[in-house]
Amino acid sequence: MGYSFLELAKDVLGQENTPLSVEEMWEAADRMGLLEKLASSGKTPVRTLSARIYVDIKNNANTPFIQVSKRPAKFFLKDKNVPAQGLKRRQEETNSREKNPFRERDLHILLSSFVRSDGHFQCVTKTIYHETSRRGKNGKNKWLHPDVVGVHFPFESYTENTLKQFDILKVNPYKLYSFEIKICLNLANLRECYFQAVSNSSWAHEGYLVALRISREPEMLDELRRLNNAFGIGVIRLDPEHFMQSEILFSSKEKESLDWDTVNRLVDENRDFRNFLNDFMEDIKVGKIKSQYDKVYEDEDVARVKFQENGIFP
Numbered sequence: 001m002g003y004s005f006l007e008l009a010k011d012v013l014g015q016e017n018t019p020l021s022v023e024e025m026w027e028a029a030d031r032m033g034l035l036e037k038l039a040s041s042g043k044t045p046v047r048t049l050s051a052r053i054y055v056d057i058k059n060n061a062n063t064p065f066i067q068v069s070k071r072p073a074k075f076f077l078k079d080k081n082v083p084a085q086g087l088k089r090r091q092e093e094t095n096s097r098e099k100n101p102f103r104e105r106d107l108h109i110l111l112s113s114f115v116r117s118d119g120h121f122q123c124v125t126k127t128i129y130h131e132t133s134r135r136g137k138n139g140k141n142k143w144l145h146p147d148v149v150g151v152h153f154p155f156e157s158y159t160e161n162t163l164k165q166f167d168i169l170k171v172n173p174y175k176l177y178s179f180e181i182k183i184c185l186n187l188a189n190l191r192e193c194y195f196q197a198v199s200n201s202s203w204a205h206e207g208y209l210v211a212l213r214i215s216r217e218p219e220m221l222d223e224l225r226r227l228n229n230a231f232g233i234g235v236i237r238l239d240p241e242h243f244m245q246s247e248i249l250f251s252s253k254e255k256e257s258l259d260w261d262t263v264n265r266l267v268d269e270n271r272d273f274r275n276f277l278n279d280f281m282e283d284i285k286v287g288k289i290k291s292q293y294d295k296v297y298e299d300e301d302v303a304r305v306k307f308q309e310n311g312i313f314p
Contacts, residue, residue: 002039005052019074022050051218104181110238111210111299114246123150124293126276133270143199150177151280153289178204185211187220197233204263206252208234240298240307
């Protein structure tokens with residue numbers, strides 16, 4: 001038998017001597033060099049670690065583990081007293097982050113950088129400022145506007161002659177995206193956030209819910225999978241340290257046609273969206289990207305420093 005996930009969790013908790021989430025366990029195991037001992041080739045090892053611990057606590061009367069909190073879920077060893085010093089230190093870290101809050105809009109450049117470089121998207125983006133919308137009555141415009149919109153231009157992928165053939169054959173090589181951004185996704189806010197993305201992404205070919213921190217609890221991922229199967233909105237996890245390693249957890253189901261009624265309403269209600277479509281049409285006419293879109297990071301080192309300064313990761 002090789003080195004198991006449960007052995008890894010027990011070793012990490014024993015050495016760290018403080019309750020940890022599965023994500024924190026994985027990071028600590030990496031620092032300790034324990035991942036090299038683990039016999040696993042799965043694509044979602046953190047999720048596997050979480051599942052193994054939950055199952056062991058539920059089914060094994062002699063489990064060495066105990067869950068000490070739910071949100072976030074943290075685990076410790078039964079034969080150890082929960083160290084007050086360790087809990088106090090982590091509470092101080094949480095309080096420090098709360099005193100230095102950052103906004104969802106701080107994540108826009110991170111998303112823009114990822115989708116510009118990622119092979120699936122290769123798109124440019126534009127932030128949609130909700131405050132530029134006309135004021136509606138009785139929540140009329142609630143969940144109408146996405147945070148960020150994007151467009152894939154095919155100019156770098158096809159020759160001018162091929163693009164002309166697309167035009168003759170009425171083939172659309174352009175793709176429009178809608179992104180709803182959140183700092184954190186967990187079971188407590190998942191459904192509200194997801195259906196907000198469903199509501200404000202109906203106009204686009206593909207819609208995505210994007211977050212910096214996404215709970216890795218098996219129940220959370222199962223619910224995301226069910227929602228994705230039912231409603232088609234994709235999910236992206238952002239990586240602030242290496243934005244090119246951000247990942248599409250669930251792909252969006254592509255729509256062949258746009259919801260033109262919603263497009264028309266967005267154009268009427270929001271100046272930024274109207275300008276985005278005008279720029280989009282102008283760039284199609286000239287056959288190149290000449291309009292101003294959201295800025296992107298060209299260098300991951302620069303992005304890492306900026307996000308460290310904002311306190312987004314230690």
